[in-house]
Amino acid sequence: MRSFLITLGLIFIVLAWVFSSYTWPLAVMAAIPLGLTGALAGHLLMGLPINPMSMMGLFALTGIIVNDSIILVTTFKNLRADGVEARQAIEDAVCARLRPVVVTSITTIAGLSFLMLEQAPVAAIYTPLAAAICFGLAYGTVLVLLVIPALLSAIVEAGDRAPLWMQRMLRPRKKPARDAEAELLGEGAASRP
Numbered sequence: 102m103r104s105f106l107i108t109l110g111l112i113f114i115v116l117a118w119v120f121s122s123y124t125w126p127l128a129v130m131a132a133i134p135l136g137l138t139g140a141l142a143g144h145l146l147m148g149l150p151i152n153p154m155s156m157m158g159l160f161a162l163t164g165i166i167v168n169d170s171i172i173l174v175t176t177f178k179n180l181r182a183d184g185v186e187a188r189q190a191i192e193d194a195v196c197a198r199l200r201p202v203v204v205t206s207i208t209t210i211a212g213l214s215f216l217m218l219e220q221a222p223v224a225a226i227y228t229p230l231a232a233a234i235c236f237g238l239a240y241g242t243v244l245v246l247l248v249i250p251a252l253l254s255a256i257v258e259a260g261d262r263a264p265l266w267m268q269r270m271l272r273p274r275k276k277p278a279r280d281a282e283a284e285l286l287g288e289g290a291a292s293r294p
Contacts, residue, residue, distance in 0.1 A: 105156075105159075105160070108160065108163065109130065109133070109163075112126075112130060112163075112167060113126050113127075113130060116129055116130070116167075116171075120174075120178070124256055124260075125174055125178070125256075128170070128174055128249060128252045128253060128256055129167060129170040129171055129174050129249075130167065130170075131170075131248065131249065131252055132166045132167070132169065132170040132241060132244065132245045132248065132249055133163050133166055133167065135166070135240065135241045135244040135245065135248060136162050136163065136165075136166040136237040136238065136240065136241030136244075137159060137162070137163075137237060138237075138240065139236045139237040139238070139239060139240025139241050139244075140155075140158065140159055140162055140232070140233040140234070140236050140237030140240075142236060142240065143232045143233065143235065143236020143237065143240075144229065144232060144233070144236075146236070147217075147228075147232055149228065149229050149232055150229070151229070152229055154226060154227060154228075154229045154230040155229040155230065155232075155233050157230050158229060158230035158231070158232070158233025158234045158237075159233050159237070161230075161233075161234055162233055162234050162237040162238060162241070165206075165209065165234070165238060165241075166237070166238070166241045166242075166245065169202045169205075169206070169241075169242060169245045170245055170249055172198050172201065172202060173194055173195065173198050173202070173245065173246075173249050173250070173253075174249065174253065176193075176194040176197055176198050177190050177191060177194040177253055180193055180194055187253075187254065187257040188254070191250045191253050191254055194250070194253075195246060195250050199246065202242060202245065202246065203242065203246075206238050206239070206242040209234065209235075209238055210234075210235045210238055210239055213231040213234055213235050214231070214235055216228070216230075216231040217231035217232050217235050
């Protein structure tokens with residue numbers, strides 16, 4: 102359990118660094134419990150005990166679910182940076198990332214389902230790992246595409262209603278490299294005939 106909490110902490114630190122914000126990583130990481138719920142339900146349905154291989158599957162599932170969420174949140178943030186309204190950006194992000202997220206989840210589930218359903222004694226040790234990933238990913242993917250957009254909407258609305266000092270704190274910091282690049286591109290475009 103301690104290692105799982107350390108893993109979650111490290112994921113949060115990396116996401117906070119990448120997004121330059123403390124709120125966006127929370128939106129991404131909100132999908133983790135959704136996937137874990139599906140994995141535990143899968144263990145109950147199949148009558149499997151929670152063992153070390155199950156825990157390895159939960160760690161792998163956490164990474165996969167976080168990746169799906171990152172794809173969605175990054176697309177949303179890019180659309181917002183381009184000036185798209187929040188509601189339209191959420192709809193466009195879900196529409197743009199629906200196929201990649203669903204297809205990668207289906208291929209992962211299809212590949213691991215053979216291992217999950219294998220009856221050979223040699224493969225039985227890997228059944229809990231495959232079950233955790235398959236059931237967690239099946240349940241988590243659907244909820245990522247439903248819950249994360251709702252969280253994005255709530256974060257945007259909360260940011261709009263927050264006091265000015267809190268809006269400044271929640272707003273991502275400008276990155277000097279990005280500003281310098283924009284300045285160079287702007288000057289380069291202006292100097293052309």
